[in-house]
Amino acid sequence: GxxxxxxxxxxxxxxxxxxxxxxxYSDSASNYFPWYKQELGKRPQLIIDIRSNVGEKKDQRIxxxxxxxxxxxxxxxxxxxxxxSAVYFCAASRIPGGTSYGKLTFGQGTILTVHx
Amino acid sequence: xxxxxxxPRHKITKRGQNVxxxxxxxxxxxxxxxxxxxxxxGPEFLTYFQNEAQLEKSRLLSDxxxxxxxxGSFSTLEIQRTEQGDSAMYLCASNPSGLAAYNEQFFGPGTxxxxx
Numbered sequence: 001g002x003x004x005x006x007x008x009x010x011x012x013x014x015x016x017x018x019x020x021x022x023x024x025y026s027d028s029a030s031n032y033f034p035w036y037k038q039e040l041g042k043r044p045q046l047i048i049d050i051r052s053n054v055g056e057k058k059d060q061r062i063x064x065x066x067x068x069x070x071x072x073x074x075x076x077x078x079x080x081x082x083x084x085s086a087v088y089f090c091a092a093s094r095i096p097g098g099t100s101y102g103k104l105t106f107g108q109g110t111i112l113t114v115h116x
Numbered sequence: 117x118x119x120x121x122x123x124p125r126h127k128i129t130k131r132g133q134n135v136x137x138x139x140x141x142x143x144x145x146x147x148x149x150x151x152x153x154x155x156x157x158g159p160e161f162l163t164y165f166q167n168e169a170q171l172e173k174s175r176l177l178s179d180x181x182x183x184x185x186x187x188g189s190f191s192t193l194e195i196q197r198t199e200q201g202d203s204a205m206y207l208c209a210s211n212p213s214g215l216a217a218y219n220e221q222f223f224g225p226g227t228x229x230x231x232x
Contacts, residue, residue: 034219043207043224044159046221051219089159093219104151104161104221109157
């Protein structure tokens with residue numbers, strides 16, 4: 001089955017700096033890679049996702065890059081703000097279809113702390 | 117609130133008791149997923165329903181666990197003879213099927229189970 005490794009487990013930055021979180025996956029058939037933000041005691045919320053037919057996607061201060069050959073994808077947050085502090089999870093799945101049902105395999109999470 | 121809802125939000129039980137959780141997905145979302153999240157870890161897939169059919173189960177789902185979605189709307193997850201190792205957050209997620217394979221899974225707030 002799929003295995004997703006996420007690094008670092010904790011990340012501390014100053015407000016305004018950039019933050020990068022990296023994930024690797026094992027299943028070459030995975031083709032959908034979402035990133036979720038989870039605040040303490042709250043539900044995971046999607047912040048950005050990418051499909052395997054593109055190499056990069058950007059949404060304001062957040063971007064995701066994907067290297068299919070290396071089976072590696074990264075989250076980039078620029079101009080970090082204290083409200084970006086949370087736990088971030090990467091995930092991988094096969095897009096639903098045929099015998100694939102779209103279950104997500106998550107990384108272990110990164111605790112991001114942005115200091116004012 | 118038209119998002120995914122779960123009930124109860126918290127459950128404390130004694131070892132050996134049975135517990136049942138409910139998930140109400142977003143209306144018309146025919147895909148429903150259950151995940152389990154332990155402290156400091158990413159969510160782990162438990163089971164998947166498409167409408168009323170349970171199409172995939174993780175090996176994490178022991179014989180003590182059973183899930184149903186009888187009318188293809190809400191779902192229940194029952195744990196029999198609870199063990200301390202069952203203590204976790206149980207998350208439900210849903211998404212629609214259809215063209216373009218819309219992938220985002222919308223998570224509920226979770227049910228936090230504590231087994232004493």
